[in-house]
Amino acid sequence: MLKTRLFTPGPVPVPDRVRLAMAQPIIHHRAADFIPVFQECRVGLQRIFQTEAPVLIFAASGTGAMDAAVSNLLSPGDHALVVRGGKFGERWAEICEAYGVRVTCLDVEWGQGADPAEVEKALAAQPDIKAVYVQASETSTAACHPVREIAEIVRADGDRLMVVDAITAVGVYDLPMDDWGLDVVVSGSQKAFMMPPGLAFMGLSERAQRFMETASAPHYYFDLAKELKNLPTDQTSWTPAVSLLLGLREALTMILDEVGLEATWARTEALAHATRESMRAIGLDLLAPDSPSPACTAVMVPDGVEGPKLRAHLRDRLGYTLADGQGKLKGRIFRLAHLGYFDRFDTIGCIAAIEMALAATGYVHEVGLGARTATELLRD
Amino acid sequence: MLKTRLFTPGPVPVPDRVRLAMAQPIIHHRAADFIPVFQECRVGLQRIFQTEAPVLIFAASGTGAMDAAVSNLLSPGDHALVVRGGKFGERWAEICEAYGVRVTCLDVEWGQGADPAEVEKALAAQPDIKAVYVQASETSTAACHPVREIAEIVRADGDRLMVVDAITAVGVYDLPMDDWGLDVVVSGSQKAFMMPPGLAFMGLSERAQRFMETASAPHYYFDLAKELKNLPTDQTSWTPAVSLLLGLREALTMILDEVGLEATWARTEALAHATRESMRAIGLDLLAPDSPSPACTAVMVPDGVEGPKLRAHLRDRLGYTLADGQGKLKGRIFRLAHLGYFDRFDTIGCIAAIEMALAATGYVHEVGLGARTATELLRD
Numbered sequence: 206m207l208k209t210r211l212f213t214p215g216p217v218p219v220p221d222r223v224r225l226a227m228a229q230p231i232i233h234h235r236a237a238d239f240i241p242v243f244q245e246c247r248v249g250l251q252r253i254f255q256t257e258a259p260v261l262i263f264a265a266s267g268t269g270a271m272d273a274a275v276s277n278l279l280s281p282g283d284h285a286l287v288v289r290g291g292k293f294g295e296r297w298a299e300i301c302e303a304y305g306v307r308v309t310c311l312d313v314e315w316g317q318g319a320d321p322a323e324v325e326k327a328l329a330a331q332p333d334i335k336a337v338y339v340q341a342s343e344t345s346t347a348a349c350h351p352v353r354e355i356a357e358i359v360r361a362d363g364d365r366l367m368v369v370d371a372i373t374a375v376g377v378y379d380l381p382m383d384d385w386g387l388d389v390v391v392s393g394s395q396k397a398f399m400m401p402p403g404l405a406f407m408g409l410s411e412r413a414q415r416f417m418e419t420a421s422a423p424h425y426y427f428d429l430a431k432e433l434k435n436l437p438t439d440q441t442s443w444t445p446a447v448s449l450l451l452g453l454r455e456a457l458t459m460i461l462d463e464v465g466l467e468a469t470w471a472r473t474e475a476l477a478h479a480t481r482e483s484m485r486a487i488g489l490d491l492l493a494p495d496s497p498s499p500a501c502t503a504v505m506v507p508d509g510v511e512g513p514k515l516r517a518h519l520r521d522r523l524g525y526t527l528a529d530g531q532g533k534l535k536g537r538i539f540r541l542a543h544l545g546y547f548d549r550f551d552t553i554g555c556i557a558a559i560e561m562a563l564a565a566t567g568y569v570h571e572v573g574l575g576a577r578t579a580t581e582l583l584r585d
Numbered sequence: 586m587l588k589t590r591l592f593t594p595g596p597v598p599v600p601d602r603v604r605l606a607m608a609q610p611i612i613h614h615r616a617a618d619f620i621p622v623f624q625e626c627r628v629g630l631q632r633i634f635q636t637e638a639p640v641l642i643f644a645a646s647g648t649g650a651m652d653a654a655v656s657n658l659l660s661p662g663d664h665a666l667v668v669r670g671g672k673f674g675e676r677w678a679e680i681c682e683a684y685g686v687r688v689t690c691l692d693v694e695w696g697q698g699a700d701p702a703e704v705e706k707a708l709a710a711q712p713d714i715k716a717v718y719v720q721a722s723e724t725s726t727a728a729c730h731p732v733r734e735i736a737e738i739v740r741a742d743g744d745r746l747m748v749v750d751a752i753t754a755v756g757v758y759d760l761p762m763d764d765w766g767l768d769v770v771v772s773g774s775q776k777a778f779m780m781p782p783g784l785a786f787m788g789l790s791e792r793a794q795r796f797m798e799t800a801s802a803p804h805y806y807f808d809l810a811k812e813l814k815n816l817p818t819d820q821t822s823w824t825p826a827v828s829l830l831l832g833l834r835e836a837l838t839m840i841l842d843e844v845g846l847e848a849t850w851a852r853t854e855a856l857a858h859a860t861r862e863s864m865r866a867i868g869l870d871l872l873a874p875d876s877p878s879p880a881c882t883a884v885m886v887p888d889g890v891e892g893p894k895l896r897a898h899l900r901d902r903l904g905y906t907l908a909d910g911q912g913k914l915k916g917r918i919f920r921l922a923h924l925g926y927f928d929r930f931d932t933i934g935c936i937a938a939i940e941m942a943l944a945a946t947g948y949v950h951e952v953g954l955g956a957r958t959a960t961e962l963l964r965d
Contacts, residue, residue: 209610211610211611211612211613213613213615213616215824216611216612216613216614216824216827217611218610218611219610219611219828224607224608224609224610225608227604227607227608227828228604228605228607228608229604230589230591230598230599230604231591231596231597231598231599231775231781232591232596233591233593233596233906233908234596234782235593235908235909236593236900236906237900264644264645264646264649264782264783265644265645265649265806266644266823266824266825266826267823267824268805268806268822268823268824269644269645269806269823271806272805272806275805276803276805299805300805303803303804303805304803304805305803393824395611395824395827401611401826401827401828401829402614402644402824402825402826402827402828403644403783403826403827403828403829422803423656423683423684423685423802423803424683425648425652425655425656425679425680425683425684426645426648426649426651426652426806426807427806442648443646443647443648443649444595444596444646444647444648444773444775444782445646445782446646446781446782446783446826446829447596447775447781447782447783448599448607448781448782448783448828448829449781449783449826449828449829520616520617526613526616528613528615529615
């Protein structure tokens with residue numbers, strides 16, 4: 206009997222209640238019974254984004270909303286600063302380039318958080334920069350960038366947009382869109398929302414809406430102006446992913462009304478902290494020790510162990526699916542998730558499995574020390 | 586006890602088996618157990634599209650694939666012919682304009698099918714037209730355009746693309762992509778596929794792939810070249826809508842391996858025919874009598890009856906959700922679906938409900954004659 210457990214930083218396990226909500230008979234998106242479903246989703250999203258601004262919902266994966274955050278806000282020839290410290294930082298640059306936006310990249314070593322002073326320097330040197338694109342949590346390296354500090358710099362001088370890929374940050378830690386002055390915040394359903402993939406979200410400040418009016422990059426499916434017009438009537442421009450919205454409503458109820466947003470952040474941080482400490486206890490290095498994201502932890506595969514073999518052992522023998530590194534980190538790290546539907550006992554079990562798999566693939570250590578460390582830290 | 590029944594031409598009811606398939610625990614899209622799911626989906630889609638060409642799958646609604654069929658195949662300044670005979674014909678024109686494509690519209694009266702001779706004339710007069718955009722089944726009017734004949738004209742002369750919105754045609758009637766020489770065929774999950782909305786599909790001929798290479802309209806999320814590269818490895822470029830793919834695999838098994846594609850077309854046509862005849866029997870006019878789509882039937886609201894009241898009575902008193910007209914047809918027609926998970930008894934029940942609602946909102950007729958007509962026609 207091999208029980209299988211998903212520990213990737215998206216998709217994450219979907220609670221039974223949410224899966225059953227999605228299995229309800231389908232309803233029509235222009236009919237009256239759709240209105241309360243959509244309304245609860247959009248109001249719940251505003252709470253989890255911590256904003257009074259509208260939060261749009263797209264039938265797309267998160268990259269779709271990232272695309273819209275360029276194609277609807279800038280014009281060809283505009284100048285953007287991209288903080289590039291991982292696979293998703295690279296994606297911002299690629300999207301900007303696809304739409305003819307001139308890009309200055311602030312390259313950050315993979316696993317590090319960006320230095321706000323470097324952002325300040327870049328903006329001072331290039332005053333024509335109209336928007337700064339950054340990840341709140343760079344999922345590929347498990348590092349956080351200091352969004353609050355960067356936003357302060359962006360806000361301090363000039364009329365620029367602060368655009369944040371918070372796909373693995375919204376609902377993961379305290380990232381108040383309005384208080385921090387973030388103009389665009391993007392997220393996706395398969396992360397802290399405990400949902401299958403297929404929905405993308407975007408909070409849009411008044412400033413962003415103003416930029417939208419003069420932006421000229423072409424777009425059709427992702428049309429923020431059209432969505433903003435339809436939103437107050439609880440409608441989307443195109444047919445929405447109705448079954449996923451039925452699930453989202455249930456998941457938002459669990460997060461916001463039952464567990465609570467602050468308790469969700471605290472749980473995620475506790476799991477992340479216990480994981481980091483347990484990995485250190487058994488002598489492993491973290492990829493992002495200085496600026497770790499609570500969304501997931503990236504652990505360096507130790508010398509003498511082959512990354513693919515370690516992950517195959519975890520998956521095929523022990524039933525645990527963990528994530529590989531992406532891009533240049535492929536095979537060099539493994540990543541396990543904390544965001545979403547995970548609790549203490551899930552995490553302790555996963556750490557125990559990692560220890561067993563490490564032992565089986567050539568890493569000599571005191572098996573059980575990691576699980577003990579996590580158990581001690583997660584007692585209360 | 587009011588049982589509710591959805592009769593809109595998308596979304597359509599989702600079979601229990603498909604809903605339970607989507608309620609399975611989520612799997613990771615880069616893990617080994619995802620491969621057979623995706624493979625069965627893409628091979629099944631080729632069968633239902635009747636093509637050897639690749640069929641791409643997007644996390645999006647059908648409009649997303651329509652967008653991609655312009656933004657990936659043409660360049661600003663290119664010239665396209667759009668057959669415009671309803672709301673979705675208008676959408677082709679809007680998408681072309683959004684990407685700077687010059688559009689010549691062949692306007693067709695709403696409810697009519699296009700005249701192939703007019704297409705021939707337009708192409709002869711404007712030899713720089715690079716692509717013809719058309720609906721196979723114009724859902725807003727319930728009319729079909731003669732795609733086969735138009736494709737013959739497009740194929741006869743010059744190197745042009747034949748792009749077909751078959752969102753309510755694939756799996757509805759015999760529309761062989763390869764045999765008819767169609768270059769791009771677009772569809773969506775919430776139609777004949779008996780699925781919730783959230784997946785868009787696109788069959789892409791070799792000619793279309795060649796056009797793609799020189800097209801310069803900007804795009805990122807919908808990137809056909811990138812998807813084509815990933816497809817043979819059973820992967821999508823961005824995170825796919827995993828739960829919907831689990832459902833799609835089940836639905837395709839039902840359609841292709843259990844019911845059969847030809848039996849599906851025959852059932853849909855029989856339901857459509859019986860519906861048209863029963864509406865005629867009680868004295869109602871059809872919007873598209875000459876070129877009706879089997880996907881759905883659009884019935885004119887008779888004089889003396891208010892469309893909104895009729896539909897409200899159906900919904901609130903009898904439990905049937907039917908579709909309104911769109912655009913300039915709002916309130917003037919009602920539409921009921923035949924494509925997807927409907928059988929004879931669903932359809933006879935719906936016709937009976939329409940008769941009762943007509944009687945209750947002011948249309949004097951022999952109540953039951955419609956249901957009797959449908960029952961006679963659907964006996965065998």
